[in-house]
Amino acid sequence: MERRKVDPIARLIQALSRLPGVGEKSATRMAFYVLRQGPTFAADLAESLLEATQRVSLCARCQNLTDQAECGICADPQRDVRVLCVVENVQDLRAIERSQEFKGRYHVLHGTLAPLEGIGPEGIKVKELLSRLAGSDRSVEELIVATNPSVEGEATALYLQRVLQPMGFTVTRIASGLPIGGDFEYADPATISRALSGRQRMS
Amino acid sequence: MRLLRASIRNFRNLESAELELGPRFTALIGQNGQGKTNTLEALYLIAALRPLRNVPRSALIRHGAESAHVALTVERQSTGLTHALSLELKGASRVLQKDGKKAETGSFLGHAVTVAFTPDDLALGKGSPEGRRRFLDRALLNVRPAYLVRALRFQKAIKERNRVLIDQGKDEVLDAYDQVIASEGAGIMVERARYIRELGPRAASHFARIADPAPTLSLAYAASLDEGLDPSSEAQTREAYLAKLLRRRPLDRKRRTTSVGPHHDDLELMLDGHRVKDRASQGQHRALALALKLAELTDLAERLQEPPILLLDDMSSELDPVRSGQLFDCVRRLEGQVILTSTEPPRGLEASGHLVEYDVAQGQVTRRHP
Ligand SMILES: Nc1ncnc2c1ncn2[C@@H]1O[C@H](COP(=O)(O)OP(=O)(O)O)[C@@H](O)[C@H]1O
Ligand SMILES: [Mg+2]
Ligand SMILES: [Zn+2]
Numbered sequence: 358m359e360r361r362k363v364d365p366i367a368r369l370i371q372a373l374s375r376l377p378g379v380g381e382k383s384a385t386r387m388a389f390y391v392l393r394q395g396p397t398f399a400a401d402l403a404e405s406l407l408e409a410t411q412r413v414s415l416c417a418r419c420q421n422l423t424d425q426a427e428c429g430i431c432a433d434p435q436r437d438v439r440v441l442c443v444v445e446n447v448q449d450l451r452a453i454e455r456s457q458e459f460k461g462r463y464h465v466l467h468g469t470l471a472p473l474e475g476i477g478p479e480g481i482k483v484k485e486l487l488s489r490l491a492g493s494d495r496s497v498e499e500l501i502v503a504t505n506p507s508v509e510g511e512a513t514a515l516y517l518q519r520v521l522q523p524m525g526f527t528v529t530r531i532a533s534g535l536p537i538g539g540d541f542e543y544a545d546p547a548t549i550s551r552a553l554s555g556r557q558r559m560s
Numbered sequence: 561m562r563l564l565r566a567s568i569r570n571f572r573n574l575e576s577a578e579l580e581l582g583p584r585f586t587a588l589i590g591q592n593g594q595g596k597t598n599t600l601e602a603l604y605l606i607a608a609l610r611p612l613r614n615v616p617r618s619a620l621i622r623h624g625a626e627s628a629h630v631a632l633t634v635e636r637q638s639t640g641l642t643h644a645l646s647l648e649l650k651g652a653s654r655v656l657q658k659d660g661k662k663a664e665t666g667s668f669l670g671h672a673v674t675v676a677f678t679p680d681d682l683a684l685g686k687g688s689p690e691g692r693r694r695f696l697d698r699a700l701l702n703v704r705p706a707y708l709v710r711a712l713r714f715q716k717a718i719k720e721r722n723r724v725l726i727d728q729g730k731d732e733v734l735d736a737y738d739q740v741i742a743s744e745g746a747g748i749m750v751e752r753a754r755y756i757r758e759l760g761p762r763a764a765s766h767f768a769r770i771a772d773p774a775p776t777l778s779l780a781y782a783a784s785l786d787e788g789l790d791p792s793s794e795a796q797t798r799e800a801y802l803a804k805l806l807r808r809r810p811l812d813r814k815r816r817t818t819s820v821g822p823h824h825d826d827l828e829l830m831l832d833g834h835r836v837k838d839r840a841s842q843g844q845h846r847a848l849a850l851a852l853k854l855a856e857l858t859d860l861a862e863r864l865q866e867p868p869i870l871l872l873d874d875m876s877s878e879l880d881p882v883r884s885g886q887l888f889d890c891v892r893r894l895e896g897q898v899i900l901t902s903t904e905p906p907r908g909l910e911a912s913g914h915l916v917e918y919d920v921a922q923g924q925v926t927r928r929h930p
Contacts, residue, residue, distance in 0.1 A: 515736035
């Protein structure tokens with residue numbers, strides 16, 4: 358019996374609809390767009406996907422995504438090594454970078470505490486934060502916690518404060534101004550700038 | 561506040577319903593099980609963003625349909641502005657739009673301030689503390705939309721803390737959650753206590769008028785925080801709550817649940833200083849529920865400086881003619897918009913003019929022409 362082949366168009370649509378925010382309708386539109394553009398376009402797209410996933414890994418220092426051992430921000434000698442901004446994810450780091458308001462370095466947690474999903478401090482990059490503070494980044498004095506104002510983001514900020522303050526660090530929390538229930542990565546630069554300059558000491 | 565038009569798609573047994581609501585009274589008339597309460601439920605959901613009956617969101621989508629949709633056009637008398645609100649339920653998710661733009665809970669609420677009075681409310685005094693907390697929370701979300709945002713954050717934080725307790729998580733994680741819970745919880749307790757203080761005299765005077773004979777009704781907030789609750793200071797209350805959470809932690813760890821906070825509190829109802837539960841008659845219980853609802857309604861009308869929208873489910877059959885008359889007297893005086901359900905065409909409302917009637921049968925809602 359002849360083995361039935363998977364329809365390549367259906368496979369492409371299914372693959373695309375696995376991307377976040379892409380439903381079947383947009384996936385279909387993308388698939389036909391790619392088909393119209395032809396093989397050169399497709400090869401370039403496929404290659405960039407592969408290259409990114411193969412070459413990009415986490416910065417050894419701050420957990421940002423990078424194709425080097427350390428990311429560009431950590432490698433930049435102009436950055437203030439006394440201040441760390443702690444963010445939930447790389448999108449948030451990028452949003453803050455876009456505002457050009459922050460001159461220190463970052464630490465990316467890759468998540469928040471989320472007990473209902475079984476995620477505790479071990480499930481995010483807290484251990485990495487503590488070890489860099491005790492090792493290669495002993496110059497850090499202040500940590501600005503820029504997690505989202507969601508319940509989980511708030512709890513994560515308070516947890517970090519609880520752990521870091523007794524160790525002698527100044528821990529500040531970015532001021533609100535970020536809409537509660539709103540997401541950091543979509544906030545405009547003006548809002549981010551206001552939030553950074555209005556940060557408050559956590560106690 | 562006035563609802564002008566409502567459009568309902570695939571909600572419960574309503575496949576597609578269009579309503580033009582009367583400026584004063586709109587009656588939904590039909591036999592039992594036809595979709596009258598479902599219609600009110602759709603209106604309440606989009607107005608208050610809370611379910612009228614306690615069911616999961618997915619139960620609201622019509623069997624066999626993928627998503628439910630409710631749209632509302634509302635006019636605000638105080639500003640003269642009209643707003644278009646829409647709500648879509650799909651699976652467990654909910655999407656809100658205000659005037660064609662995506663909106664969050666906090667900015668969506670408050671455009672169609674609505675009070676619902678259903679047969680379940682008649683058990684307010686007799687029932688569980690949960691029912692009375694629900695009454696308070698529903699009333700407060702109308703007073704201040706930010707209250708609902710806090711209440712939802714509090715609920716979530718409690719769920720997460722309880723999970724940390726179950727998973728025997730670290731003390732530092734509990735310390736963090738205690739702070740979130742103390743901040744949101746103190747706000748909730750303080751707002752409830754203040755609200756009860758204002759509602760008390762109002763409810764007492766309605767009760768004195770309605771009940772016969774009428775012992776003196778008084779309300780109090782029974783808080784699990786006891787003396788720690790200081791209605792004049794949220795900051796003090798927060799500190800007291802935080803301290804109590806810490807004191808109770810060993811117990812909470814053992815029981816794997818958070819034992820103190822607004823989620824355990826109660827609205828205490830007393831007649832001549834005795835708890836209503838132990839002493840009120842059936843008739844007094846009804847009078848009490850009516851008095852509380854009228855107090856909520858008149859208080860809200862004063863705060864908003866315009867009458868809120870009132871949804872009445874089956875009240876003409878649940879209340880005797882005297883009580884029902886007292887309810888409608890008060891409602892007429894407020895001059896707000898009322899949408900009610902009934903198995904019989906309501907009598908006595910035509911006189912006040914503007915009675916719009918709809919027949920509800922097997923999920924079809926059709927305008928009745930005089
Ligand atoms: N998700 C749903 N899909 C379809 N029908 C539903 C759904 N939920 C409830 N119903 C139906 O709605 C009817 C009850 O409507 P309801 O509005 O409560 O009646 P009433 O007119 O007495 O107030 C029942 O026949 C019930 O089966
Ligand atoms: Mg009904
Ligand atoms: Zn880096």
